[in-house]
Amino acid sequence: MATLSEHDLRQRAEQLEWSLSPDRLPLLLPEVQRLLDAAARVRTLPFDREAAPRRPLRPSDYYHYAGEGVGAGAEPVPTGDELLSASAHELAAKVKRREASAREIADAYLARIDRLQPVLNCFTQVLPEFALKEARRIDEDLAAGRLLGPLAGVPIAVKDLVDIGGVPTTAGAHRRFHRLPEWDAHVIGRLRQAGAVIVGKTALHEFAYGVTNNNAHYGPTYNPWDLRRIPGGSSGGSAAAVSAGLCAGAIGTDTGGSIRIPAALCGVVGIKPTYNRVLVEGIVPLSWSLDHVGPLTRTVADAALFLDVMAMTEGTTESFGRIVSRDDPLEPIRIGVPRTFFWEALDGEVERLAEDALETLRGLGVEVIECDLPYAADAGRVAAVVMSAEATAYHEPTLRAMAAAYGDDVRTRLERGMFLTAADYLAGLRGLHLIEQRWADVFKHIDALVMPTTQIAAPPIEDEPGAAPAASLAMSVQLTRQTNPFNVSGLPAVSVPCGFTGAGLPVGLQIVGESRMEGLVLRIAAAYERATGWAARRPPL
Helix, strand or coil: CCCCCHHHHHHHHHHHHCCCCHHHHHEEEEEHHHHHHHHHCCCCCCCCCCCCCCCCCCCCCCCCCCCCCCCCCCCCCCCCHHHHHCCCHHHHHHHHCCCHHHHHHHHHHHHHHHHHHHHHHCCEEEEEEHHHHHHHHHHHHHHCCCCCCCCCCCEEEEEECCCCCCEEECCCCCHCCCCCCCCCCHHHHHHHCCCCCCEEEEEHHHCCCCCCCCCCCCCCCCEEEECCEECCCHHHHHHHHHHHCCCCCEEEEEECCCCCCHHHHCEEEEEEECCCCCCCCCCCCCCCCCCCEEEECHHHHHHHHHHHHHHHCCCCCCHHHHHHCCCCCCCCCCEEEHHHHHCCCCHHHHHHHHHHHHHHHHHHHCCECCCCCCHHHHHHHHHHHHHHHEEEEEEHHHHHHHHHHHHHHHHHHHHCCCCCCCHHHHHHHHHHHHHHHHHHHHHHCCCCEECCCCCCCCCCHHCCCCCCCCHHHHHHHHHCCCCHHHHHHHHCEEEEEEEECCCCCCCEEEECCCCCCCHHHHHHHHHHHHCCCCHHCCCCC
């Protein structure tokens, strides 16, 4: 479309009855231009203009309440180090075999949080009293002979976008936006019923609208592998906490890559399930059509364990945990490699590690096939239009009333959405549906896709300081390039560690499957993880 001037922007703002101060124009103008250019391109896509667009998930005021939870399910007492290095599977087993109490496990993790939270800034809230109460309940259930759940005594952290009844939800925002929910989010109810012990709420990019975790209100979260670098976001606190051993697993949300990006940059496993596979009730929305929720863990087996608890799996015949435990050959699985777009403009070390991962997969028996994903370059534009429209719609009342309470980069993203039209938004939804359909056709010839999760390893914090929101905005475009297409398509995607750069920074491999085929995606990831051993690496803390 034509180039906008500051005069054009002021005129449009007046038509919207939007108060736009002159000092905002230099930052906002290029963002509005980029968004409107994306919208113009999306409107040219060959979708069916007579068909209804995909209906977005409706926001709901109903939050599932877990109540007090239900119980799930003279050995030597293990040391704190043994507990901190154990997987979620192992911790739950120790509790059930009475090799460790839930209280001992909670104490060990809370002590580590106390030592490392000042270093990493992973948490917005640490919840020792809440955690110890939950641990005591699990120990009492065990003593009474009640059945323990699959996550009995497992310490977890929860992104501070997700409601826990009686605990403030900050959304990483100014205190004027904080709320005190009465009910647990649906996913929290399922986790607590399974015996998980919540030790805290994790830091995030403000309102989940960014990928750096540099937060104007809570400060940056630091990458455990190099404290000078970002952990990625917006679930950066969750990824850093898992990587640093401050919890055995964490919950994140993913609207454009916010589970998979920090998983890759922090060297952990993160899975975005199929759209609506895990319900999002009780989670502060960013974009109803693109929001997903999923786990971040140290191992693929633990990710499967968490997903078995979190996901709506009615009608499935085999648990994800059982699928990933199978050690049979991967043949005749066909893996597609979309060289166009997804394997372009990669950092040299990232590309080398990803190519090595392909060779490892070949050695495991998969057939590697070159393929093409139509409209891949347009998927990011579709995501930008839909996300901008829906995020601004959610925030518009407070944006008009107290814009200054938002951080500069998030405020800019929300303000630019004011300049989209209804036709732009509907074109975005139709583009989303077009990509869903066309990519479903690709899976008639392959079983999964593989590409690097991000183009680069974790960049330094000083390369995009919080005082320079324009740099933060630009980094969002770069870091979501590989991931947001799969929010648009709604396909399940996991990031699994695939090696380290010469500077010792982790790199992630993204494996994507057909809709509702999380089991296959996790099976491939688990086989790769067993063949490489990257999951055993820990940051030097």
